[in-house]
Amino acid sequence: MRAHDHERCRSLPLFKNTRPETYRDLTAGAHVQRFPASTLLLLEGDAVDFLYILLDGQVELHGTWNDRETVLAVLQPMSMFILAAVVLDADALMSARTLERSEILMIPGDAIRRAMVEDIQFGAAIARDLAGGFQSMARTVKNQKLRSGVERLANYLIVLNASEGGGDRDLVLPHEKRVLASLLGMTPENLSRAFAALRKYGVGVNGAVVTIANLNALRALAKPDPLIDAHAPRSGDVATKANAEVRETPNSRPELARRSLSQA
Amino acid sequence: MRAHDHERCRSLPLFKNTRPETYRDLTAGAHVQRFPASTLLLLEGDAVDFLYILLDGQVELHGTWNDRETVLAVLQPMSMFILAAVVLDADALMSARTLERSEILMIPGDAIRRAMVEDIQFGAAIARDLAGGFQSMARTVKNQKLRSGVERLANYLIVLNASEGGGDRDLVLPHEKRVLASLLGMTPENLSRAFAALRKYGVGVNGAVVTIANLNALRALAKPDPLIDAHAPRSGDVATKANAEVRETPNSRPELARRSLSQA
DNA sequence: CGCGCATTTGAGGACTGTCAACTTCCGTGG
DNA sequence: CCACGGAAGTTGACAGTCCTCAAATGCGCG
Numbered sequence: 001m002r003a004h005d006h007e008r009c010r011s012l013p014l015f016k017n018t019r020p021e022t023y024r025d026l027t028a029g030a031h032v033q034r035f036p037a038s039t040l041l042l043l044e045g046d047a048v049d050f051l052y053i054l055l056d057g058q059v060e061l062h063g064t065w066n067d068r069e070t071v072l073a074v075l076q077p078m079s080m081f082i083l084a085a086v087v088l089d090a091d092a093l094m095s096a097r098t099l100e101r102s103e104i105l106m107i108p109g110d111a112i113r114r115a116m117v118e119d120i121q122f123g124a125a126i127a128r129d130l131a132g133g134f135q136s137m138a139r140t141v142k143n144q145k146l147r148s149g150v151e152r153l154a155n156y157l158i159v160l161n162a163s164e165g166g167g168d169r170d171l172v173l174p175h176e177k178r179v180l181a182s183l184l185g186m187t188p189e190n191l192s193r194a195f196a197a198l199r200k201y202g203v204g205v206n207g208a209v210v211t212i213a214n215l216n217a218l219r220a221l222a223k224p225d226p227l228i229d230a231h232a233p234r235s236g237d238v239a240t241k242a243n244a245e246v247r248e249t250p251n252s253r254p255e256l257a258r259r260s261l262s263q264a
Numbered sequence: 265m266r267a268h269d270h271e272r273c274r275s276l277p278l279f280k281n282t283r284p285e286t287y288r289d290l291t292a293g294a295h296v297q298r299f300p301a302s303t304l305l306l307l308e309g310d311a312v313d314f315l316y317i318l319l320d321g322q323v324e325l326h327g328t329w330n331d332r333e334t335v336l337a338v339l340q341p342m343s344m345f346i347l348a349a350v351v352l353d354a355d356a357l358m359s360a361r362t363l364e365r366s367e368i369l370m371i372p373g374d375a376i377r378r379a380m381v382e383d384i385q386f387g388a389a390i391a392r393d394l395a396g397g398f399q400s401m402a403r404t405v406k407n408q409k410l411r412s413g414v415e416r417l418a419n420y421l422i423v424l425n426a427s428e429g430g431g432d433r434d435l436v437l438p439h440e441k442r443v444l445a446s447l448l449g450m451t452p453e454n455l456s457r458a459f460a461a462l463r464k465y466g467v468g469v470n471g472a473v474v475t476i477a478n479l480n481a482l483r484a485l486a487k488p489d490p491l492i493d494a495h496a497p498r499s500g501d502v503a504t505k506a507n508a509e510v511r512e513t514p515n516s517r518p519e520l521a522r523r524s525l526s527q528a
Numbered sequence: 529c530g531c532g533c534a535t536t537t538g539a540g541g542a543c544t545g546t547c548a549a550c551t552t553c554c555g556t557g558g
Numbered sequence: 559c560c561a562c563g564g565a566a567g568t569t570g571a572c573a574g575t576c577c578t579c580a581a582a583t584g585c586g587c588g
Contacts (some may be wrong), residue, residue: 045490093491146328146332453537
């Protein structure tokens with residue numbers, strides 16, 4: 001684990017106020033590991049031995065049932081996952097898979113559980129993180145049950161636009177469309193049609209680039225709601241900015257931006 | 265607050281290991297209040313001043329958007345709600361309404377937040393509770409995104425049957441059908457049709473009484489999955505892990521309760 | 529007894545998923 | 559450098575699911 005990684009970890013809300021010795025304890029048994037793209041990190045139903053912290057790359061959380069699969073979240077650098085299962089020492093409810101080459105810090109679960117009852121600030125940070133996770137999932141349920149596919153897409157685009165500064169610039173979708181479709185709870189075919197349906201609201205699509213010509217029209221359709229849609233990026237969110245640089249390839253189409261939204 | 269209530273509260277996982285002085289602190293500023301049926305306790309978007317503990321009655325949590333409403337959970341006695349918002353000192357994402365006459369213990373939110381950083385066992389209990397809540401919401405999302413309405417109803421009936429002892433006795437639906445419909449993510453009309461569709465799987469309905477004539481047929485349709493469906497989270501349940509007590513009845517097929525291992 | 533409300537049933541339409549064909553893009557190998 | 563093959567995305571046809579509106583039925587309570 002490099003000094004740079006330590007620096008970024010300590011800036012995570014989870015470790016912000018932990019005692020130095022707690023932090024040393026936690027990272028002592030931890031290790032950083034690299035995974036290629038499309039690697040299954042964790043299978044739902046498995047016992048969870050580590051808390052995962054994504055340092056670099058992109059990871060998808062998904063669930064399956066009866067040969068169907070759905071994406072529950074797409075994570076980008078400096079976010080942690082399966083904290084709930086670690087705290088409960090329970091089986092994972094979601095699988096985790098890398099979408100691209102990723103670098104991941106793995107902290108032993110028992111160290112987390114031990115620190116939780118030894119360092120009260122760390123325990124409180126865990127509680128706050130889980131509370132945030134709970135609310136995020138609650139938003140997801142409301143989004144899913146109360147809105148249609150087109151409405152979910154429209155709101156997704158509005159949040160994405162806001163997270164890029166809210167200007168009129170073009171948006172670059174942060175993941176493949178089929179991943180986005182699953183995240184939004186629809187099939188890739190339906191996502192295509194949803195984009196087509198948004199044309200009359202001023203939304204244009206060209207590969208991964210989306211242009212919003214008439215934000216007001218889109219908002220009128222989407223009816224964004226702070227009780228469902230992710231808030232504007234909190235000031236505590238580090239790292240997102242640092243990675244905003246878009247890798248320009250010599251050839252034509254812009255690559256997918258390395259960014260993701262918590263909303264699902 | 266009566267002695268009986270104290271007794272029941274102390275048996276909640278949240279207070280099980282809290283120090284006596286922490287508990288005294290928390291309940292000092294708390295008060296028990298009675299509400300008639302159909303009373304709005306809390307409106308989504310409101311600041312949350314109290315942690316609510318349902319001592320008696322029935323409470324529904326729901327969310328709204330664009331004149332649509334959906335039930336997110338229905339709570340039975342001795343469960344607490346909006347803990348996440350209390351911990352974060354944030355606005356409520358769901359509204360709460362009594363479904364019947366209810367008795368509710370209200371503990372000031374700042375007392376909770378204070379105790380959380382003073383009593384480490386209490387803080388850990390909160391973290392575990394939130395982790396359980398997170399996993400419960402994750403199950404809900406999977407249930408909603410991966411299953412059809414009929415499948416959700418079938419699984420609901422199986423869980424309900426298990427929670428009543430798993431025998432062949434008749435089930436009594438714990439809430440009105442329109443509430444159940446919303447909880448399951450459908451309209452009342454569709455719930456009616458879903459029940460009708462389950463007739464050929466041996467499910468009979470008479471008012472609030474449901475009879476399951478052929479549990480095996482129903483399970484074959486429902487394909488219950490421990491990673492989606494609750495495993496009877498009864499109060500007094502300390503360990504969250506490995507609680508999958510399988511009840512052997514002459515007609516049961518335990519292997520169906522296990523997750524199918526087919527992989528992608 | 530009759531009203532109000534929950535539930536059911538029917539008809540129609542909107543939304544979403546499936547299947548298949550097609551296009552485009554991109555990496556591989558000749 | 560270019561042809562080939564695979565994957566992602568799009569489009570069309572069709573079916574299944576779900577919602578909406580409307581009307582009928584049933585039930586409880588004043």
